[in-house]
Amino acid sequence: MIRIKHLSKRYKTKNQEVQAVDNVSLDIAKGEIFGVIGYSGAGKSTFVRLINRLEEPTDGSILIHDKDITKMPSNQLREKRQKIGMIFQHFNLLWSRTVYDNIAFPLEIAGVPKSKRKEKVLELINLVGLAGKENAYPSQLSGGQKQRVGIARALANDPEVLLCDEATSALDPETTDDILDLLVSINKKLGLTIILITHEMNVIQKICHRVAVMENGKVVETGEVLDVFVKPTSKTTKRFVQQLNPLEHEKDNLAAFINDREDSEVVKLHFIGDRAKRALISEVAKTFDVEINILQGSVTPTQEGAYGTLFVELIGENSVLQETIDYMKNTGVEVEVLRNV
Structure with a gap:
Protein backbone atom coordinates (compact mmCIF):
# COMPACT_ATOMS: atom_id res chain seq x y z
CA MET A 1 0.00 0.00 0.00
CA ASN A 245 5.03 -1.67 32.30
CA PRO A 246 7.45 -0.60 35.05
CA LEU A 247 7.89 -4.26 36.02
CA GLU A 248 10.14 -4.74 32.99
CA HIS A 249 12.85 -2.76 34.75
CA GLU A 250 12.24 -3.59 38.41
CA LYS A 251 14.38 -6.68 38.86
CA ASP A 252 16.65 -4.80 41.23
CA ASN A 253 13.69 -3.95 43.46
CA LEU A 254 12.54 -7.54 43.93
CA ALA A 255 15.17 -8.54 46.46
CA ALA A 256 13.13 -7.21 49.39
CA PHE A 257 10.31 -9.65 48.57
CA ILE A 258 12.43 -12.80 48.16
CA ASN A 259 13.17 -15.41 50.81
CA ASP A 260 16.87 -15.80 51.58
CA ARG A 261 16.96 -19.50 50.71
CA GLU A 262 19.10 -21.64 48.45
CA ASP A 263 16.18 -23.84 47.39
CA SER A 264 14.42 -21.13 45.41
CA GLU A 265 14.39 -19.65 41.91
CA VAL A 266 12.92 -16.37 40.73
CA VAL A 267 11.46 -16.41 37.23
CA LYS A 268 9.87 -13.82 34.98
CA LEU A 269 6.97 -15.10 32.89
CA HIS A 270 5.66 -13.49 29.70
CA PHE A 271 2.12 -14.45 28.72
CA ILE A 272 1.25 -13.42 25.16
CA GLY A 273 -2.16 -13.36 23.48
CA ASP A 274 -4.55 -16.09 24.67
CA ARG A 275 -1.87 -17.41 27.01
CA ALA A 276 -2.39 -14.30 29.15
CA LYS A 277 -5.70 -15.86 30.25
CA ARG A 278 -4.14 -19.20 31.20
CA ALA A 279 -4.21 -20.24 34.86
CA LEU A 280 -0.60 -21.43 34.73
CA ILE A 281 0.23 -20.77 38.38
CA SER A 282 -2.74 -22.87 39.48
CA GLU A 283 -1.65 -25.68 37.13
CA VAL A 284 1.89 -25.63 38.52
CA ALA A 285 0.69 -25.63 42.14
CA LYS A 286 -1.44 -28.73 41.47
CA THR A 287 1.22 -30.58 39.49
CA PHE A 288 4.49 -29.97 41.35
CA ASP A 289 5.60 -30.00 44.96
CA VAL A 290 6.70 -26.37 45.03
CA GLU A 291 5.73 -23.28 46.95
CA ILE A 292 4.88 -20.30 44.77
CA ASN A 293 5.34 -16.72 45.90
CA ILE A 294 3.88 -14.17 43.43
CA LEU A 295 6.07 -11.06 43.61
CA GLN A 296 4.66 -8.69 40.98
CA GLY A 297 2.51 -8.84 37.87
CA SER A 298 0.58 -6.89 35.25
CA VAL A 299 -1.48 -7.44 32.09
CA THR A 300 -1.36 -4.97 29.19
CA PRO A 301 -3.99 -5.10 26.38
CA THR A 302 -2.97 -4.33 22.79
CA GLN A 303 -4.81 -4.32 19.46
CA GLU A 304 -3.28 -7.72 18.66
CA GLY A 305 -4.06 -9.29 22.05
CA ALA A 306 -2.91 -9.00 25.64
CA TYR A 307 0.45 -9.69 27.14
CA GLY A 308 1.20 -10.21 30.80
CA THR A 309 4.35 -10.07 32.90
CA LEU A 310 4.60 -12.01 36.15
CA PHE A 311 7.51 -12.34 38.58
CA VAL A 312 7.28 -15.42 40.82
CA GLU A 313 9.53 -17.15 43.32
CA LEU A 314 9.52 -20.95 43.23
CA ILE A 315 10.63 -22.82 46.36
CA GLY A 316 11.42 -26.55 46.39
CA GLU A 317 14.04 -29.19 45.66
CA ASN A 318 16.37 -28.30 42.80
CA SER A 319 15.26 -31.19 40.61
CA VAL A 320 11.60 -30.27 41.10
CA LEU A 321 12.32 -26.61 40.38
CA GLN A 322 13.91 -27.58 37.07
CA GLU A 323 10.95 -29.79 36.16
CA THR A 324 8.60 -26.94 37.01
CA ILE A 325 10.50 -24.47 34.85
CA ASP A 326 10.65 -26.94 31.94
CA TYR A 327 6.89 -27.50 32.26
CA MET A 328 6.25 -23.74 32.10
CA LYS A 329 8.40 -23.41 28.99
CA ASN A 330 6.56 -26.25 27.27
CA THR A 331 3.23 -24.45 27.68
CA GLY A 332 4.44 -21.74 25.29
CA VAL A 333 4.93 -19.16 28.02
CA GLU A 334 8.22 -17.29 27.76
CA VAL A 335 10.27 -17.99 30.88
CA GLU A 336 13.34 -16.08 32.05
CA VAL A 337 15.21 -17.42 35.10
CA LEU A 338 16.55 -14.57 37.22
CA ARG A 339 19.23 -16.29 39.26
CA ASN A 340 20.99 -13.16 40.47
CA VAL A 341 18.13 -10.93 41.52
Whole structure:
Protein backbone atom coordinates (compact mmCIF):
# COMPACT_ATOMS: atom_id res chain seq x y z
CA MET A 1 0.00 0.00 0.00
CA ILE A 2 2.60 2.58 1.13
CA ARG A 3 6.29 2.03 0.41
CA ILE A 4 8.74 4.58 1.78
CA LYS A 5 12.32 4.26 0.54
CA HIS A 6 15.38 6.09 1.89
CA LEU A 7 13.33 9.13 2.85
CA SER A 8 15.33 12.09 4.16
CA LYS A 9 14.71 15.71 5.02
CA ARG A 10 17.46 18.25 5.69
CA TYR A 11 16.97 21.86 6.71
CA LYS A 12 19.72 24.35 5.99
CA THR A 13 20.06 27.33 8.27
CA LYS A 14 22.59 30.13 8.21
CA ASN A 15 24.98 28.31 10.51
CA GLN A 16 24.18 24.61 10.22
CA GLU A 17 22.36 21.79 8.48
CA VAL A 18 19.70 19.86 10.43
CA GLN A 19 18.87 16.27 9.49
CA ALA A 20 15.21 16.00 10.57
CA VAL A 21 14.50 12.67 8.84
CA ASP A 22 17.40 10.38 8.05
CA ASN A 23 17.14 7.58 5.44
CA VAL A 24 13.81 6.11 6.61
CA SER A 25 12.44 3.06 4.79
CA LEU A 26 9.09 1.52 5.76
CA ASP A 27 6.32 -0.58 4.23
CA ILE A 28 2.81 0.07 5.54
CA ALA A 29 0.07 -2.39 4.59
CA LYS A 30 -3.36 -1.43 3.32
CA GLY A 31 -5.90 -1.22 6.14
CA GLU A 32 -3.48 -1.29 9.07
CA ILE A 33 -3.03 1.21 11.87
CA PHE A 34 0.67 1.99 11.85
CA GLY A 35 2.16 3.93 14.75
CA VAL A 36 5.26 6.11 14.68
CA ILE A 37 6.54 7.02 18.14
CA GLY A 38 9.42 9.12 19.36
CA TYR A 39 10.34 11.77 21.87
CA SER A 40 10.29 15.48 21.03
CA GLY A 41 12.74 16.23 18.22
CA ALA A 42 12.82 12.65 16.92
CA GLY A 43 11.57 13.75 13.48
CA LYS A 44 8.21 12.01 13.56
CA SER A 45 6.04 15.06 12.73
CA THR A 46 8.34 16.03 9.86
CA PHE A 47 8.14 12.44 8.64
CA VAL A 48 4.34 12.40 8.51
CA ARG A 49 4.24 15.79 6.73
CA LEU A 50 6.56 14.37 4.06
CA ILE A 51 3.98 11.68 3.25
CA ASN A 52 1.56 14.23 1.79
CA ARG A 53 4.33 16.64 0.78
CA LEU A 54 3.38 19.38 3.19
CA GLU A 55 7.15 19.16 3.55
CA GLU A 56 9.26 18.45 0.48
CA PRO A 57 11.67 15.54 0.89
CA THR A 58 15.38 16.10 0.31
CA ASP A 59 15.90 12.50 -0.81
CA GLY A 60 13.94 9.29 -1.19
CA SER A 61 10.56 8.21 -2.51
CA ILE A 62 7.00 7.67 -1.22
CA LEU A 63 4.90 5.22 -3.20
CA ILE A 64 1.15 5.02 -2.55
CA HIS A 65 -0.52 2.34 -4.66
CA ASP A 66 2.72 2.13 -6.66
CA LYS A 67 2.58 5.83 -7.58
CA ASP A 68 5.51 7.93 -6.43
CA ILE A 69 4.05 11.14 -5.01
CA THR A 70 7.51 12.70 -4.69
CA LYS A 71 7.64 12.92 -8.50
CA MET A 72 4.10 14.19 -9.07
CA PRO A 73 3.63 17.64 -10.59
CA SER A 74 1.52 20.09 -8.59
CA ASN A 75 -1.76 19.40 -10.42
CA GLN A 76 -1.51 15.64 -9.84
CA LEU A 77 -0.37 16.19 -6.25
CA ARG A 78 -3.44 18.32 -5.49
CA GLU A 79 -5.66 15.50 -6.74
CA LYS A 80 -3.72 12.87 -4.77
CA ARG A 81 -3.85 14.91 -1.56
CA GLN A 82 -7.64 14.65 -1.62
CA LYS A 83 -7.11 10.94 -0.91
CA ILE A 84 -4.74 11.61 2.01
CA GLY A 85 -6.68 12.94 4.99
CA MET A 86 -4.91 14.56 7.94
CA ILE A 87 -5.85 15.45 11.50
CA PHE A 88 -3.80 17.65 13.80
CA GLN A 89 -3.01 18.11 17.48
CA HIS A 90 -4.68 21.52 17.67
CA PHE A 91 -7.64 20.67 15.38
CA ASN A 92 -6.99 23.44 12.75
CA LEU A 93 -10.71 24.18 12.41
CA LEU A 94 -12.19 27.26 10.75
CA TRP A 95 -13.51 29.15 13.78
CA SER A 96 -15.97 31.26 11.81
CA ARG A 97 -17.66 28.16 10.37
CA THR A 98 -20.11 25.75 11.95
CA VAL A 99 -19.46 22.04 12.40
CA TYR A 100 -21.42 21.39 9.20
CA ASP A 101 -19.48 24.00 7.22
CA ASN A 102 -16.09 22.85 8.51
CA ILE A 103 -16.79 19.32 7.31
CA ALA A 104 -18.21 20.57 4.02
CA PHE A 105 -15.20 22.78 3.28
CA PRO A 106 -12.97 20.18 1.53
CA LEU A 107 -15.97 19.08 -0.53
CA GLU A 108 -16.49 22.66 -1.66
CA ILE A 109 -12.83 22.88 -2.67
CA ALA A 110 -13.19 19.62 -4.61
CA GLY A 111 -16.22 21.00 -6.48
CA VAL A 112 -18.75 18.48 -5.13
CA PRO A 113 -22.36 19.60 -5.90
CA LYS A 114 -24.29 21.06 -2.94
CA SER A 115 -26.85 18.23 -2.76
CA LYS A 116 -24.14 15.57 -2.59
CA ARG A 117 -22.19 17.65 -0.08
CA LYS A 118 -25.14 17.70 2.29
CA GLU A 119 -25.61 13.94 2.08
CA LYS A 120 -21.91 13.30 2.72
CA VAL A 121 -21.60 15.80 5.58
CA LEU A 122 -24.60 14.39 7.45
CA GLU A 123 -23.26 10.88 6.97
CA LEU A 124 -19.91 11.91 8.46
CA ILE A 125 -21.52 13.79 11.35
CA ASN A 126 -23.30 10.58 12.33
CA LEU A 127 -20.16 8.51 11.83
CA VAL A 128 -18.12 10.57 14.29
CA GLY A 129 -20.92 10.94 16.84
CA LEU A 130 -21.76 14.63 16.44
CA ALA A 131 -25.46 14.42 15.58
CA GLY A 132 -27.21 17.52 16.93
CA LYS A 133 -24.03 19.65 16.75
CA GLU A 134 -24.30 20.57 13.07
CA ASN A 135 -24.86 24.28 13.73
CA ALA A 136 -22.43 24.66 16.62
CA TYR A 137 -19.23 26.68 16.24
CA PRO A 138 -15.81 25.34 17.34
CA SER A 139 -15.79 27.70 20.35
CA GLN A 140 -18.91 25.89 21.62
CA LEU A 141 -17.32 22.43 21.46
CA SER A 142 -15.17 20.41 23.84
CA GLY A 143 -11.70 19.29 22.79
CA GLY A 144 -12.93 15.83 21.92
CA GLN A 145 -15.78 17.21 19.84
CA LYS A 146 -13.39 19.51 17.97
CA GLN A 147 -11.20 16.53 17.11
CA ARG A 148 -14.25 14.62 15.91
CA VAL A 149 -14.95 17.52 13.53
CA GLY A 150 -11.33 17.30 12.38
CA ILE A 151 -11.68 13.57 11.75
CA ALA A 152 -14.95 14.00 9.84
CA ARG A 153 -13.39 16.76 7.71
CA ALA A 154 -10.38 14.54 6.96
CA LEU A 155 -12.74 11.77 5.78
CA ALA A 156 -14.83 14.02 3.53
CA ASN A 157 -13.13 13.05 0.28
CA ASP A 158 -13.06 9.30 1.06
CA PRO A 159 -9.29 9.14 1.59
CA GLU A 160 -7.18 6.04 1.19
CA VAL A 161 -4.86 7.12 4.01
CA LEU A 162 -5.48 9.05 7.23
CA LEU A 163 -2.49 10.81 8.81
CA CYS A 164 -2.79 11.63 12.52
CA ASP A 165 -0.16 14.04 13.85
CA GLU A 166 -0.31 13.92 17.68
CA ALA A 167 -4.11 13.83 17.32
CA THR A 168 -4.75 13.10 21.03
CA SER A 169 -1.93 15.08 22.69
CA ALA A 170 -4.18 18.03 23.57
CA LEU A 171 -6.89 15.83 25.10
CA ASP A 172 -7.49 14.44 28.58
CA PRO A 173 -7.10 10.65 29.08
CA GLU A 174 -10.82 9.82 28.92
CA THR A 175 -11.34 11.86 25.76
CA THR A 176 -8.18 10.33 24.28
CA ASP A 177 -9.66 6.86 24.74
CA ASP A 178 -12.89 7.96 23.04
CA ILE A 179 -11.00 9.35 20.02
CA LEU A 180 -8.83 6.24 19.78
CA ASP A 181 -11.95 4.04 19.89
CA LEU A 182 -13.39 6.15 17.08
CA LEU A 183 -10.26 5.70 14.97
CA VAL A 184 -10.39 1.92 15.47
CA SER A 185 -14.06 1.92 14.47
CA ILE A 186 -13.32 3.97 11.34
CA ASN A 187 -10.41 1.69 10.47
CA LYS A 188 -12.68 -1.37 10.64
CA LYS A 189 -15.71 0.15 8.93
CA LEU A 190 -13.88 1.84 6.08
CA GLY A 191 -10.76 -0.34 5.77
CA LEU A 192 -8.79 2.88 6.05
CA THR A 193 -5.01 2.89 6.41
CA ILE A 194 -4.06 5.05 9.40
CA ILE A 195 -0.58 6.39 10.18
CA LEU A 196 -0.51 7.69 13.72
CA ILE A 197 2.24 9.92 15.10
CA THR A 198 2.57 10.10 18.89
CA HIS A 199 4.93 10.35 21.84
CA GLU A 200 2.59 8.29 24.05
CA MET A 201 3.13 4.54 24.25
CA ASN A 202 -0.38 3.94 25.60
CA VAL A 203 -1.75 5.24 22.27
CA ILE A 204 0.40 2.74 20.36
CA GLN A 205 -0.58 -0.02 22.76
CA LYS A 206 -4.30 0.65 22.44
CA ILE A 207 -4.87 0.79 18.68
CA CYS A 208 -1.80 0.11 16.51
CA HIS A 209 -0.99 -3.11 14.69
CA ARG A 210 2.65 -2.24 14.02
CA VAL A 211 4.97 0.49 15.21
CA ALA A 212 8.18 2.26 14.19
CA VAL A 213 10.30 3.94 16.87
CA MET A 214 12.17 7.10 15.80
CA GLU A 215 15.20 8.75 17.34
CA ASN A 216 17.28 11.57 15.84
CA GLY A 217 15.47 11.26 12.52
CA LYS A 218 16.11 7.51 12.16
CA VAL A 219 13.86 4.49 12.66
CA VAL A 220 15.66 2.55 15.39
CA GLU A 221 13.13 -0.26 15.73
CA THR A 222 10.03 -1.51 13.95
CA GLY A 223 7.71 -4.48 14.26
CA GLU A 224 4.36 -5.74 15.47
CA VAL A 225 3.26 -4.00 18.65
CA LEU A 226 3.19 -7.18 20.74
CA ASP A 227 6.70 -8.16 19.63
CA VAL A 228 8.05 -4.68 20.37
CA PHE A 229 6.42 -4.66 23.80
CA VAL A 230 7.71 -8.08 24.77
CA LYS A 231 11.23 -7.83 23.31
CA PRO A 232 12.24 -4.18 22.85
CA THR A 233 15.77 -3.90 21.48
CA SER A 234 16.65 -0.19 21.34
CA LYS A 235 17.17 1.98 24.42
CA THR A 236 14.46 4.37 23.25
CA THR A 237 11.90 1.57 22.87
CA LYS A 238 12.76 0.18 26.30
CA ARG A 239 12.11 3.59 27.83
CA PHE A 240 8.70 3.77 26.17
CA VAL A 241 7.78 0.23 27.25
CA GLN A 242 8.80 1.06 30.80
CA GLN A 243 6.20 3.86 30.85
CA LEU A 244 3.43 1.28 30.54
CA ASN A 245 5.03 -1.67 32.30
CA PRO A 246 7.45 -0.60 35.05
CA LEU A 247 7.89 -4.26 36.02
CA GLU A 248 10.14 -4.74 32.99
CA HIS A 249 12.85 -2.76 34.75
CA GLU A 250 12.24 -3.59 38.41
CA LYS A 251 14.38 -6.68 38.86
CA ASP A 252 16.65 -4.80 41.23
CA ASN A 253 13.69 -3.95 43.46
CA LEU A 254 12.54 -7.54 43.93
CA ALA A 255 15.17 -8.54 46.46
CA ALA A 256 13.13 -7.21 49.39
CA PHE A 257 10.31 -9.65 48.57
CA ILE A 258 12.43 -12.80 48.16
CA ASN A 259 13.17 -15.41 50.81
CA ASP A 260 16.87 -15.80 51.58
CA ARG A 261 16.96 -19.50 50.71
CA GLU A 262 19.10 -21.64 48.45
CA ASP A 263 16.18 -23.84 47.39
CA SER A 264 14.42 -21.13 45.41
CA GLU A 265 14.39 -19.65 41.91
CA VAL A 266 12.92 -16.37 40.73
CA VAL A 267 11.46 -16.41 37.23
CA LYS A 268 9.87 -13.82 34.98
CA LEU A 269 6.97 -15.10 32.89
CA HIS A 270 5.66 -13.49 29.70
CA PHE A 271 2.12 -14.45 28.72
CA ILE A 272 1.25 -13.42 25.16
CA GLY A 273 -2.16 -13.36 23.48
CA ASP A 274 -4.55 -16.09 24.67
CA ARG A 275 -1.87 -17.41 27.01
CA ALA A 276 -2.39 -14.30 29.15
CA LYS A 277 -5.70 -15.86 30.25
CA ARG A 278 -4.14 -19.20 31.20
CA ALA A 279 -4.21 -20.24 34.86
CA LEU A 280 -0.60 -21.43 34.73
CA ILE A 281 0.23 -20.77 38.38
CA SER A 282 -2.74 -22.87 39.48
CA GLU A 283 -1.65 -25.68 37.13
CA VAL A 284 1.89 -25.63 38.52
CA ALA A 285 0.69 -25.63 42.14
CA LYS A 286 -1.44 -28.73 41.47
CA THR A 287 1.22 -30.58 39.49
CA PHE A 288 4.49 -29.97 41.35
CA ASP A 289 5.60 -30.00 44.96
CA VAL A 290 6.70 -26.37 45.03
CA GLU A 291 5.73 -23.28 46.95
CA ILE A 292 4.88 -20.30 44.77
CA ASN A 293 5.34 -16.72 45.90
CA ILE A 294 3.88 -14.17 43.43
CA LEU A 295 6.07 -11.06 43.61
CA GLN A 296 4.66 -8.69 40.98
CA GLY A 297 2.51 -8.84 37.87
CA SER A 298 0.58 -6.89 35.25
CA VAL A 299 -1.48 -7.44 32.09
CA THR A 300 -1.36 -4.97 29.19
CA PRO A 301 -3.99 -5.10 26.38
CA THR A 302 -2.97 -4.33 22.79
CA GLN A 303 -4.81 -4.32 19.46
CA GLU A 304 -3.28 -7.72 18.66
CA GLY A 305 -4.06 -9.29 22.05
CA ALA A 306 -2.91 -9.00 25.64
CA TYR A 307 0.45 -9.69 27.14
CA GLY A 308 1.20 -10.21 30.80
CA THR A 309 4.35 -10.07 32.90
CA LEU A 310 4.60 -12.01 36.15
CA PHE A 311 7.51 -12.34 38.58
CA VAL A 312 7.28 -15.42 40.82
CA GLU A 313 9.53 -17.15 43.32
CA LEU A 314 9.52 -20.95 43.23
CA ILE A 315 10.63 -22.82 46.36
CA GLY A 316 11.42 -26.55 46.39
CA GLU A 317 14.04 -29.19 45.66
CA ASN A 318 16.37 -28.30 42.80
CA SER A 319 15.26 -31.19 40.61
CA VAL A 320 11.60 -30.27 41.10
CA LEU A 321 12.32 -26.61 40.38
CA GLN A 322 13.91 -27.58 37.07
CA GLU A 323 10.95 -29.79 36.16
CA THR A 324 8.60 -26.94 37.01
CA ILE A 325 10.50 -24.47 34.85
CA ASP A 326 10.65 -26.94 31.94
CA TYR A 327 6.89 -27.50 32.26
CA MET A 328 6.25 -23.74 32.10
CA LYS A 329 8.40 -23.41 28.99
CA ASN A 330 6.56 -26.25 27.27
CA THR A 331 3.23 -24.45 27.68
CA GLY A 332 4.44 -21.74 25.29
CA VAL A 333 4.93 -19.16 28.02
CA GLU A 334 8.22 -17.29 27.76
CA VAL A 335 10.27 -17.99 30.88
CA GLU A 336 13.34 -16.08 32.05
CA VAL A 337 15.21 -17.42 35.10
CA LEU A 338 16.55 -14.57 37.22
CA ARG A 339 19.23 -16.29 39.26
CA ASN A 340 20.99 -13.16 40.47
CA VAL A 341 18.13 -10.93 41.52
